[in-house]
Amino acid sequence: MLLKNIEELKNQIKQWKKDGLTVGLVPTMGALHDGHLSLIKKSVATCDKTVVSDFVNPTQFCPGEDLDKYPRTLDADVKLCEENGVDIVFAPSPEEMYGTDTRRSNDFLTYVVPPFFYTNKLCGKTRVGHFDGVCTVVLKLFNIVQPDYAFFGQKDAQQLVVIKKMVKDLNVPVEVVPCPIIREDSGLALSSRNKYLSDEGKENALVLSKILKNIKTLYKKGITDIDALKETAFSFLTAAHELEYLEFVDKTDLEDKKSADDETLVLIALRTDGVRLIDNCILGEE
């Protein structure tokens, strides 16, 4: 069932709660792919009822980013959800979520602001205010849906850490369930932004997973010096790649690591073919 109205959704949820049913939420910006599908399947398997939110959230895009161009495929999204046991697809308009006043800055709206220590690095360095927008819309969705479980992909690793921190700091009564990255056979991590890539761009995009795989292999062989591990990445990069960052941080609080260990989260972001792509891995995990 497709709902666009907050009150209608809340009424449905209220009924479910009254019936003692558990609710899972899969927050998405739509353009659903097999990565999202893995979250959806996990929610459907875990919870009595599953809500998928399908909302391209304007407040998490920075000026000059791809808000207008971001892929929107609502009909296909709804079909995929229905085929996979989702109970409600919630696809509100920006006005339904933020009101008709177009002034959506922190001058006029309450924001949830995650700690600078978590956001002044990695994607937060170039995407200023991005995680404020993410936390704000996620908390709004949590308050509207009141889910028992919410499912997030490890693909957006910094986002996952920031949301877990928000949930802890604000005592949000939701259990965050992290879900592994889904990859094409080539190794490319699934992303809605892959749709922007040409065939050549897609080929160039393979370096992200190749670099991470190589670093993990070397780490398993005993190399823990971060400079040495970083150095190996450069043999993969060509003139077609514009590296934004390659960082080694703690998987829980994003503090820079002095040397690699099992708790180390390795994150990479780069531009190729005009598209910004990210990927990551945790060294101690398979």
Added chain:
Amino acid sequence: MLLKNIEELKNQIKQWKKDGLTVGLVPTMGALHDGHLSLIKKSVATCDKTVVSDFVNPTQFCPGEDLDKYPRTLDADVKLCEENGVDIVFAPSPEEMYGTDTRRSNDFLTYVVPPFFYTNKLCGKTRVGHFDGVCTVVLKLFNIVQPDYAFFGQKDAQQLVVIKKMVKDLNVPVEVVPCPIIREDSGLALSSRNKYLSDEGKENALVLSKILKNIKTLYKKGITDIDALKETAFSFLTAAHELEYLEFVDKTDLEDKKSADDETLVLIALRTDGVRLIDNCILGEE
């Protein structure tokens, strides 16, 4: 029943919810007086169960403010609550609420930040960051207690507006119930900070309510020019008073009024006897 532990409280609340009972929350910083008591009575009359939180929240005090000196009277508070039908007094330690890390700035904790338009004026002008601390702790309490209703005094008028705005912006599933200011026979609005006043200071403190009463009387007689209304206030002030502000704003969004009307919230803040006091009235209300 006095509880200091979040998990214990949540377990009790869960049981109440399972039994279909409604829950009221009265958030306080303790040092309870008849103003708080009026909120408590309203909650007990409205809801099946009432929780009073009793927590001097460090994150809403600015450097140099009276955090250490703020009156703490937990035993008397618990007694008053028990005599008046409160089910739980929740009095956590700062560590229980914010963890043992003493770094509680926005570098290390997630904050709820109300819009600048609402906080860059009135009390927010001198108490920088105060309303961030207020919104953050109130949202935490909302998430812990999950009340159906939360009761706030009109005494802290800017706080009430800011919290209503937060609830709306973040879709918080709580109904905020504003409660009228309670006054001594002298007109003095009740406040925990009145305890700081000497007898002479208490006498000097009467000007707040006198000024507001006079402004309302003149408004009822047809005077709507704000400069003229403000001017009349000065005849009440002596060398013992240090006026911080006297403002006329919209009662819903705190926008400056061009002329007085029924929706106008008049707020005053001043120091006397070394104590900072606030008071307010809405011109269209009795």
